[in-house]
Amino acid sequence: MPHSDGTAPRKTRIQTQNEELILAAALEVFSAYGFRGSTVDQIATKCGLSKPNLLYYFRRKEDIYVALLEHTLTDWLEPLRAMDAEGDPIVELSNYITAKIRMSRDNPKASRLFANEILHGAPAIGTFLKGPLKELVDEKAAVISGWMDSGRLTRIDPHHLIFSIWSTTQHYADFDVQVNAVLGNPPDLMSKAEEAILTLFIEGLKPR
Amino acid sequence: MPHSDGTAPRKTRIQTQNEELILAAALEVFSAYGFRGSTVDQIATKCGLSKPNLLYYFRRKEDIYVALLEHTLTDWLEPLRAMDAEGDPIVELSNYITAKIRMSRDNPKASRLFANEILHGAPAIGTFLKGPLKELVDEKAAVISGWMDSGRLTRIDPHHLIFSIWSTTQHYADFDVQVNAVLGNPPDLMSKAEEAILTLFIEGLKPR
DNA sequence: ACCGCTCTTGACCATCTGATCAAGAATTAA
DNA sequence: TTAATTCTTGATCAGATGGTCAAGAGCGGT
Incomplete structure (x- = not known):
């Protein structure tokens, strides 16, 4: 799990890079099909990551969605x-x-x-x-x-x-x-x- | 299956009544959750029919949706x-x-x-x-x-x-x-x- | 009362999908 | 180089969901 000692959530290069990839793909998918209409697999495929890998950065589908909205x-x-x-x-x-x-x-x-x-x-x-x-x-x-x-x-x-x-x-x-x-x-x-x-x-x- | 000899699709009293029930419930559900976000069960429950019974009137989920839009x-x-x-x-x-x-x-x-x-x-x-x-x-x-x-x-x-x-x-x-x-x-x-x-x-x- | 048709349902199935996990690969800091 | 940490993935699971089916209940015309 990417860091969680309570203090600084400093991010790796790979981490920020992949999170951006994911959010970009998620925007494509969520905007086209809505939250329920979209699948984690779709997003994963669109940004070239495996589903478990994507869920390593965002533990739940909803987390991607919320992050995207806030973003x-x-x-x-x-x-x-x-x-x-x-x-x-x-x-x-x-x-x-x-x-x-x-x-x-x-x-x-x-x-x-x-x-x-x-x-x-x-x-x-x-x-x-x-x-x-x-x-x-x-x-x-x-x-x-x-x-x-x-x-x-x-x-x-x-x-x-x-x-x-x-x-x-x-x-x-x-x-x-x-x-x-x-x-x-x-x-x-x-x-x-x-x-x-x-x-x-x-x-x-x-x-x- | 309710009539399909190619000529008149005349409907039973129960038939028209239940179809109206279903469409009313479907409007509630589909408008709130969208097509993918809605389940046949939700619609069935909302109008007091069992799921198989609902699917007796509309064979597929999509049929309800389309009928509702046209309606x-x-x-x-x-x-x-x-x-x-x-x-x-x-x-x-x-x-x-x-x-x-x-x-x-x-x-x-x-x-x-x-x-x-x-x-x-x-x-x-x-x-x-x-x-x-x-x-x-x-x-x-x-x-x-x-x-x-x-x-x-x-x-x-x-x-x-x-x-x-x-x-x-x-x-x-x-x-x-x-x-x-x-x-x-x-x-x-x-x-x-x-x-x-x-x-x-x-x-x-x-x-x- | 009888018969054919319509209507209803419990049980069931195949598939999809979000999520987990253990194990291995890659990266980084020393 | 080495060891710790981060990253990646195949396999797998549990629950949800659309849809089927056979059997029985109800209804309407005769």
């Missing part, structure tokens, strides 16, 4: 954190929306991983949602609310505005298959989507 | 079908959005069932998406486009507008857990959501 959660919220109360509302919101939709484009698997987790009741990250996530959202909702108070944005419930941004942007990752079925796999999908979503939110939120 | 697909698209090219654009869109968000409120399980299916690549309804769904969406996108041509709506790519409406409304069913975690289970959630979404789309789309 990507921070990045996932970065764009929202970056929204600056001192900045111009229109610019800040545009940047946020653009950042979110590009995450959908560049890392759809992470989006689908979360979507699946939440869809099934967020058994692994429920406390995170009620804690850190809620705090961050409340904070940023207050910022947006401030912008609306000063008349620089049309008034809308800021929490629901955030939900709307999340849903529209993540839709292109999570419902990828549906979008492409309806649109017939156009090459410039995401830039068109970005344009439409920005128009909807930004033009819609500009005060008249 | 709800038609209802699901009804609001979009109802959108009338001859009506007033603002009224038609308002009605559509309102209908969609109320479906999210009244039948979140069906929404999660579809979300799960699509998230996993739509193995069971892929052809439906590329066929009937695409046709319907293309038709209604053309209607919306016509409204925009006549200057009664701000110009936005109509397909992406439809996707935005789908995503924002269904978000409240599919990501229910997240929404409630962030908002702390408020009693009037859906009416607030309805108000915010209507404001966003309708105010945003009114030509200036």
